[in-house]
Amino acid sequence: MKPDRSKNFPVNAGDETEPSIGTAEMPVAFIVILALLIFAGGMFLSSNGGGFNSTVYGQYSSTNELAALAPQDEGNKQFAQGREVYGRTCVPCHQPSGAGVPGQFPPLVGSEWVQAPKADRIARIVLDGLQGPIAVKGTDWNNVMVRWKEVLNDEEIAAVLTYVRNEWGNKADAVKVEDVKAIRALEKDRNEAWTSAELLKIADQ
Amino acid sequence: MSVSWYTMVFKPVLELGRQTPVASQPSNQIYPQPRPGFAKQGADIYRANGCVTCHTQQARDGNTSSDKARGWGVRLTVAQDYLLDQPPQLGWIRLGPDLSNAGARLADAKYQLLHLYNPQMVMKGSKMPPYKFLFETRKIRNQGSSEALTLAPEYSPAAGYEVVPTDNAKAVVAYVMSLRSDLPLFEAPMPQPKTNAPATDATNNAASATSTNSPAAK
Amino acid sequence: MVGASVLWLLLGSALGLIASVKMHGPHFLADFSFLTYGRLVFAQNALFLYGFALQAGLAVALWLIARLGRSVIPNATLVSAGAILWNIGVLAALLLILAGETTGLWRLEFPAPAAMTLFIAFIVIAIIALMNLKARNVQTMYPSLWFAQTGLFWFPWVFAGATYLLLFGLLRGSAVPVIAGWYGQNFVGVVLSGFALGAAYYFVPKLSNQPLHSHALAVFGFWTVIIFAPLGGFSNVSAVPRWLTGLSAVSQWVVSVGMLANAYNFYCTWKADRSASSSPGLSYFKASTGMLALWAVLGAWGTLPSNSNTLMFTHFHTGLSVLLEYGFIGLTLLGSLTVVATTLMKLEWPSASFSKAHLILSILGVAVMSFPLCAVGMTHGLALADPSVPFLDAVKRTFPMFALTTIGLLLFCIGQALFLLHFVQLAVKSFVSCCRPIEWITPEKGGSK
Known part of the structure; x- marks a missing residue:
């Protein structure tokens, strides 16, 4: 790069010769x-x-x-379905994190109710709702949960219960569709929400 | 030329262009769902203002990137995710966080409006420009608008004035909140445990996704 | 056309500069919707690619065809009309983008009305150029003409295909990114690179007064680029089928080899010139060849399986495209314009210091713009890959280097402002002296507003 300083930045104007092509071998x-x-x-x-x-x-x-x-076994399917049901049904109160809202809606994370050996009590809560005081993780809560009997079918309730029992570090057995069906049949005449006292009378085992 | 035409246009158009919504397998939910109308308007605002020049909307897999760990996506995103977008705004550089699953982690519209009005208020040092032209500063009438932003004193307009989001601002927030890619697909599985009891992997995802509800952490 | 393209280049770079400053102070000019960062980035890109690069590329291709074919452009009025139409299209594109009508697609940023205008303008000019090529008085085709001809055929094909499929909304969303990526890659990798390579194949031997080093290398360089470049372009996308990214990587490697062959050919050509009297205009081409070689090496390195994941979505890819678009294509075309303008007007540039300043500012500007971006890409990528680094920190880490880019853009901008000023001087001088009718390009300057 040696600019020719003899003249003003000449860039080869007016030169009519055209470049020719060399025949060098390609490396x-x-x-x-x-x-x-x-x-x-x-x-x-x-x-x-x-x-x-x-x-x-x-x-x-x-x-x-x-x-x-790809998801194959039933358990995974049920868990995933439960996540979906939870997302459209439970999130407004119990929150995506399952932590609830302090002072209003009790947490599901680490809840002794949710992780009970059998799902008999929480299945009833989901079916017919809950009212009045209830103790969860050592704290007292007092609010109303609506019933989902008419909205969710047995398969969906079993799925969402399985989901909340195994999400966020919770650990409990999956819930079978037949169990939910049986409870629904058993309580088909019930027309009001459960109270904590009534639920505690139901055998946990 | 025709080689390129065949591989890069013909094949993709046939294979990707004919995709239709599918049922996401475990939950049997049809995916993708059309965005609500308001969010669709928001997509236009998003496009018009070139949000895509800073934000990607494509998450990669947790094994090959930090996207999952950052809470940006629970699985990698694939063509199916963009089926109903016209055009999809994939993006090419991450000067801002990925938004492919933003609806799942940024579910607070109030926060988003504040952030849009002036990112500095909620995230000091952010490089995102303020979008004040999507808001209206106006005289307070009667009790004032219920939608007015709650601003710290140093960001507040003159006394007697309030900052109200325009429809455009609300639409773009609705759009960002509608961005979800968290249903498993065949080509983008969400790894889950084989047994039905301990959902360790899924648990961690959900925990990290929820703990990132406060975007300031990102 | 020359003037217009430089004007767009300047305007585009100025918009880019505002955008770049915004990165440092997000509040800068933030209250105007049409000057928001996202719109500016799109506008800058469209102005550079369509306002400057393609327009200058076309002008140089036209000139090369006439020059190497020893023929006269048959219908200069139509060419001028095409050029004016082209600039209307660019102006429309600019206004539409700033008004918020952008398509949101990189390298195809403007909506259908602007695209159709550009397409018609291109067709008009391309047909005349091809007619001229057919009517040439020299039978053998010099390598420059291969590239020019390819570009002339290629652009209408890909542009029409992409516009038809994308801008009229015929495609389902899932195929859009693929077609848009395909178009962008063909446009920059084949059409613009082709025009630039064609120009370099002419001006490097011409300005160093040497025969072109090797015909065989040119053939090799031509075919590898033409066959493999269109298969690339997806190394920075994740949400496309894997075979696309895999194929992109392979195509990038082959194109890199082809581009290195071209660069090597240029290098051997000017190396053969032992006299000290080569034209200073050659410096543009030396620099652009260097940028090309660097782009080839970095591009191949960046698509290696071990690096591609880290570098995805970082500044690296921005740096790489600056290197190719501004570094190789931009500098080559600027160098060509420098020579073409004087040749056409049969005058030398009025001020040597202006010319030198433009040369230095352009090269320095591009270097300072692109090198730091490529370098900081790795930092950006590693920080992003480490989830313990908060996102904002990962972005902030890149900013010291990013500041250099802003400076580079500023230098580049000043350089182009000088060039425009200088060009006007030259044109005035030519007009005043008016000793000879200035063949066919004068009316085209009507396009420069």
């Missing part, structure tokens, strides 16, 4: 690199191309791998 290296690259690229695509299948994304490598990850 073999380029061909070799290209060949290697095409080979390597093919190898790369065979493991990173997802088989050119448009349903393979991210770190997954084939549809088989995806099929293995």
Whole structure:
């Protein structure tokens, strides 16, 4: 880069000769690199191309791998369905975190009611609602929970119960659809919300 | 040229262009659902103001990125997620946080309006520009608007005035809150435990997703 | 056309500058909806690509075809009309974007009305250019013409396809990112790069008074780019099928080799010139060749499986496209314009210091704009990948380097302002002296408003 300072920044104006083309050989290296690259690229695509299948994304490598990850057993299905039911039914009061609202709605996280060995009591609460004072995790609460009998079917109630019993670190057995069905049949004449005192009379086992 | 035309246009158009909403498998919910009308208007505001130049809307998998740990997404996002958007706003750089699942973690409209009006009020040092032109500063009439922003004294307008969000501001907030990609799909599974009892993995996700309810933590 | 493109370049860069300053002080000019950051970024990009790069690329391609074919443009009036229409299209695009009518698609930012105007304008100019190419008086095609011709054919195809599919809303949302990415990649990777490569293939040998080093290398460089560049462009997207990102990576590697071959060809050509009398205009091409080589190496490095995930969604990709678009394409076309303008007007640039200042400011500006971005991409990526780093900190960490980008853009802006001023001087001088009719480009300056 040696600017010709003799004149004002001359940029070759008016020169009518056109460049010709040289015949220098191409360095073999380029061909070799290209060949290697095409080979390597093919190898790369065979493991990173997802088989050119448009349903393979991210770190997954084939549809088989995806099929293995797809939800299969009942438990998972029920849990996921419960998450969905919880999201549209319970979130306004009990919050996405399951922590409830202090002073108004009791928490589900770590609740002894939720994690009881059997779901007989909470199934009744969901079905017919709850009113009056109740002690949860050593705190007294006093509010009203509406009934879901007419809104949720047995499958959905079983799913949402299973969900709250196993989400946020809670741990308890899954709830079977038949159990909910049985309780619903047993209490089909009930027409008012449960109270804590009534529920405690129901055997926990 | 035709090679490119075939691979990059024909194949995607046929394979992705014909996608339809599907039932998300475990819950059997149809996905994606059309956005509510107001959120759809918000998508236009989002597009018009080039929000996409700072925010991505594509989460990657937890194994290959920190997106899950940051609470940005519970699974990777795929073409199905953008089916009903016209156009999808995928984005290319993260000068702001990813918004692909923003509806799940930023569920507080009041907070979002404040943040939109002046990000500095809720997140000191944020690089996001204030969108004051989406708000109206007006004289308080009667008791004032119920929608007026509650502003700290140093950000308040002159006495007797209040800051009220316009429809555009409310729409764009509705849009951001409608951004969800947390239903599992075949091509984007949400890894769950094999047994039905301890949902450890899902538990952690939910816990991290909820603990990030306060976006200031991000 | 020359003047207009530089005007757009300046305007676009100025908008970019405002946007860049906003990154440091988000409150800067925040109260005007049409000057909000997101709109400015789109406007800057559209003005650079369509206002400057494609327009200058077309002008240079037209000139090369006429020059290398030893023929005269058959219908100069139509070309001027096309150029005026083109600039109306760019103006419409700018106003629509600032008014909030952007499509939100990178590199196809403007809505259908502006796109149609641009398309018609391009077709008019391209048809005349191709007619001229057909009517050439020299039978052999010099490598520059391969690239110019490819660009002329390629752009209408991809632009029409993308506009039709995207702007008229015919596609379901899930396919939109793929088509938009395909278009952006073809537009920049084949059309604009093609025009720039064509220009460099002409001006490098011309300005160094040497024959082009190797015909075989040029063939190699041409075909690798033309075949593989259109298959790329998805290395910075996550939500597309995996085969697209995989194919993109492979195509990027091959294109990098092809571009290195081109750069090597240029290097050998000017290296052969042992005299000290080469034109100072060559410096533009030396710099742009360097940028091209750097882009090729960094681009390949960035798509390696070990790096691509970290670098995704970071400043790295912005830096990379600045390197290609401003560094290679921009500098090459600026260098070409410098030469073309004087040749057409049969005059030398009035002020040597202005010319030198433009040269230095342009090169320095692009370097200071792009290098820090590429460098800080890794920091950005590593910080993002570590969930213990709060997001805001991850972004803030990149800001010291980002400040350099703003400075680079400022330098670049000053450089282009000088160039425009200088160009006006030259045009006035040419008009005043008016010793010879200025062949066919004079009416086109009508396009520069």
